[in-house]
Amino acid sequence: MTESLRVGVIGTGYLGTTHAAGMTEMGHQVVGLDVDAEKVAQLSAGQVPFFEPGLPEMLARGLSSGRLRFTTSFADVAASADITSSASGRRNRSATTPPTCASWTPRLVLLPPN
Numbered sequence: 001m002t003e004s005l006r007v008g009v010i011g012t013g014y015l016g017t018t019h020a021a022g023m024t025e026m027g028h029q030v031v032g033l034d035v036d037a038e039k040v041a042q043l044s045a046g047q048v049p050f051f052e053p054g055l056p057e058m059l060a061r062g063l064s065s066g067r068l069r070f071t072t073s074f075a076d077v078a079a080s081a082d083i084t085s086s087a088s089g090r091r092n093r094s095a096t097t098p099p100t101c102a103s104w105t106p107r108l109v110l111l112p113p114n
Contacts, residue, residue, distance in 0.1 A: 032071070
């Protein structure tokens with residue numbers, strides 16, 4: 001890799017957290033954003049709230065290297081990122097269906113800087 005990017009990841013669910021940790025493995029600086037302060041605290045402490053083989057180790061490497069951090073501040077991400085990705089779910093079913101993993105489709109959208 002020739003250049004390290006400063007990456008913002010909006011949404012730290014399964015897709016966003018995995019994407020953020022993977023980008024740090026590639027040597028990029030990453031800040032993950034979520035509106036859920038409890039989830040941000042968990043991830044910042046190296047605790048992964050779902051199962052993905054190898055992710056806890058990737059998260060730990062990113063955090064200990066200083067290349068990965070998490071925040072609840074949109075302003076922090078805007079000031080810290082060259083490129084931002086939005087990793088969030090999209091409902092597959094009607095509004096009356098209770099949300100479950102099977103009723104959400106993950107989406108990853110890359111947003112260029114202003």
